[in-house]
Amino acid sequence: MKPALQIRLNQSLALTPQLQQAIRLLQLSRLELELELNTALESNPLLDMTEELVDGEDAEADAAADAEAAESPADAADTGDTDEQPLDLEFERTEYRGTALDEDGMEPQDAEVEDLRDHLLWQLNLTPMSARDRAIAATIIEAIDDDGYLGESDEVIRDTLASLHTVSLEEIASVRHRVQHFDPVGVASRNLRECLGVQLDAFSADTPGLALARTLVADHLEALAKQDRVRICQRLHADEASFDTALALIRSLVPKPGNCFSNATAEYVAPDAYARKVGGRWQVTLAPGCQPRLGINEHYASLIAKARRDDANYLKGQLQEARWLIKSLKTRAETMLKVASSIVRAQEAFLEFGAEAMRPLVLKDVADEIGMHESTISRVTTRKFLHTPRGTFEFKYFFSSGVTTVDGGAASATAIQAMIKKLIGEEQPTRPLSDQVLAAELNRRGINVARRTVAKYREALNIPSSNDRSRLG
Incomplete structure (x- = not known):
């Protein structure tokens, strides 16, 4: 089966408005998705909630949640066999530990957003x-505002970096393009025109x-804002159908x-997937x-053929939007599963033995394994959570760069921490x-890590230096 969603920055796939909708839905958390669907159900009469289950999904997820909530991290390597027929699905998450699910399948969230x-x-x-x-990119990122725009000029960024590197304006422009x-695509742009152009x-x-x-x-953003479509079409010698497609x-x-x-403050997280050993x-x-169970309201769909032209056109438009949304939701679920399975395959050792075994x-x-673009993977790993016998983790937790080992392999930053x-x-x-x-001990164990790297990882863990620990002791 071909991947349901592939975003490529080279010119290999047409990102239609429908695919754009699927991409936007990908970045929504489970709770945000529920709000989005409630709004759609209220505004579109052609949408309806169905009662059909997806391969016993509800019962299986509930069973997984009950079983895993009762297990401790020490039980992760041996959860035992069951008679269930689990779906062959996939998921991933960043660390979020130590809480039990409430009656709605939610978990209190006390981690920083x-x-x-x-x-x-x-x-x-x-x-x-x-x-x-990397230094240029970090400086650019730190200067981006909450809307995603870069207000600082290249000259200011160059001056900010002067104590570390002497860089040219051309280098800054090149890194900013990356x-x-x-x-989200379009960040670090300096105005709306550039932001939309990058997208x-x-x-x-x-x-x-x-x-x-x-x-x-x-060339015509201002005219678009004034909705002066007739004049724009005349000026560009474009017919209205072409204009509507572009718009x-x-x-x-x-x-x-x-x-x-x-302002993404949430008090609860809802697991998007459950992992267990069967x-x-x-x-x-x-x-x-x-996998929200949305369907077409057949009653309203049947009225299209009988309705007057204006009403029929309205219902046809709503029917098309309903079908797009249902297809986009299916794409979202399939993509989440593809990404998740890849992560689980890569990080099985973590599930068995803990953080020190993280790859x-x-x-x-x-992205390479499942044939999707990195930006798609990034969206799927944001604010999505996996419930495991070792705790609940955001998908991002399973990603980290590597440090070489003496045998030519690599150890992840998470494992080293x-x-x-x-x-x-x-x-x-x-x-x-x-x-x-600490660096010497890690080197003795075959991990090529410098003292400054150990210091960086220790600080990331919020562990004081040896001098401070000595005074605290």
Whole structure:
């Protein structure tokens, strides 16, 4: 079966408005998706909620939740066999531990909510770049506002970097172009025209209306805002059908790409998937709410043939939108499962043995395996949560860059942090281990890590230095 959703920055796939809708739905959390669907049900008479179950999804997810809530992390390697027939699904998450599900399948959330800059820096850390370009990108990201726009000039960014690197304006422009194609696409733009133009660049060259949409964005945004379609069509020698196609494409874009991260405060998280071991294999099921059961209201659909022209046109439009939404929801669920299964295959050792067994994993690894673009993987890993016998984790938790080992392999940053935490936890309070000693011990275990890297990981764990630990002890 071909992947349901593939976003490519080269020109290989037409990102239609319908596919744009599917992409937008991907980045929604489970709770946000429920709100979106409630709004759609209220506004579109052709949509209806059905009672049909998807392969026993509800019963299986409930059973998984009950079984896993009763298990402790120590039981992760041996959960036992059952008679259930789990779906062969997939998912992934970032660390979020230690809470039980309430009666609605929700979990209290006390972790700090990730903002736009955190999301961009996370992608930067997983993107191959020189130290020089990485410093430029980090400076650009820190200057991005909550709407996703960059207000600082290239000259100001150059001056900010002066103490670290002497960089040219051309280098800054090149790196900014790369950041603009992070998720969400269009961030780090300096104005609306540029932001929309970057998003249009992600479309295939044969996308209907693309050429006219680019012209409208580049030269006629003000006229569009005034809805002066007649004059625009005359000026561009475009017919109304072509104009409407281009306008629909523009309306599918996101004018403020940072908005989905603004003021994102949530008190609860709802697991999107459940992982459990069945018959010696790790299996995953989607949570019930991740495949909403929407259908077409046949009563209103049957009225189309009998209605007057205006009413019939209205109902036809609503029917088309309903079908698009249902298809987009199916695409969302299929994509989440593809990404999740890839992550589970990569991180099975973590589920068996814990954080010290975490493998290095970057967005490109998953993207290449399932044939999707990295920005799609980034969307799926944002604010999606996996419930496992070891706790509940955001998908992002399973991604980290790697450090080489003496045998030519690699250890993930997450695994190294877990080792550092364990070593410090076992140290004598009167003789805390310095970063140099910790680095030497990791080197002895075959992990090529420098003292400064150990210090960075220790600080990320909010563990004081050996001097401070000695005083605290």
